[in-house]
Amino acid sequence: MQRKLMAWGALLAMLGVGVGAFGAHLLKPVISEEYMKVYETGVQYHLVHALGIILIALAVGQWGESTRLRWAGRLLIAGTILFSGSLYVLSISGIKVLGAITPIGGVCFIAGWLCLALEAFSRSKKAS
Template sequence: MKIFIIIGAISAFLSVGFGAFGAHALEGKISQKYIEIWNTGVLYQMFHSIGIIIVGILLGNVSASSVLSWSGWLMLIGIILFSGSLYVLSLSGIKVLGAITPLGGVSFLIAWVLIVVFAVKAL
């Protein structure tokens, strides 16, 4: 489905921008610990942006699959919760935001399991 390719590409674009921002604008302004947390958010955002693009490509080659659609949406939710919470944590230092991060991680895990379910059923 075209929407997932668009969402994935925009998210990948943002991931590159956030990576550059972290490397250049944040250097010397936040501690190395928070730079590493920021970079983890960037890394996971890029991986799952590519995952969303893959979902879009798979949906373009098969009849509509709700399992695949759920996978794409869960990856987007995971990016928002996981990477987003790490970005805000890095900038604010508010440690309670770390409680949100695992929810994004669970979204990622479920999304990948749904791709396995799709592959077993449809391919």
């Protein structure tokens, strides 16, 4: 589980850098300033949550595998795809209905971070 999460986090971080560079160098002259801000928000959340997945992988190494950590990783991966992915497609295509997918990704982010927090709290109880 730790190796898979680390690989997912690293690949998503790599992809986030690539997508960010694509936006900065190729999209900026093509799309409106409003859509560029939407795109940049997608990149920001993409990169932050890629690092979050790497953090979860490190937690697995420290604490061992658990259902909550597995779900935390899955939810951050799903959130990145749904949240950032929908913002990328929205900003490039202009199809506003795709914005309805974005909050689902946001809920995945929140749930993933909650799973990590609950695992951390449960571990501190075991240590005391």
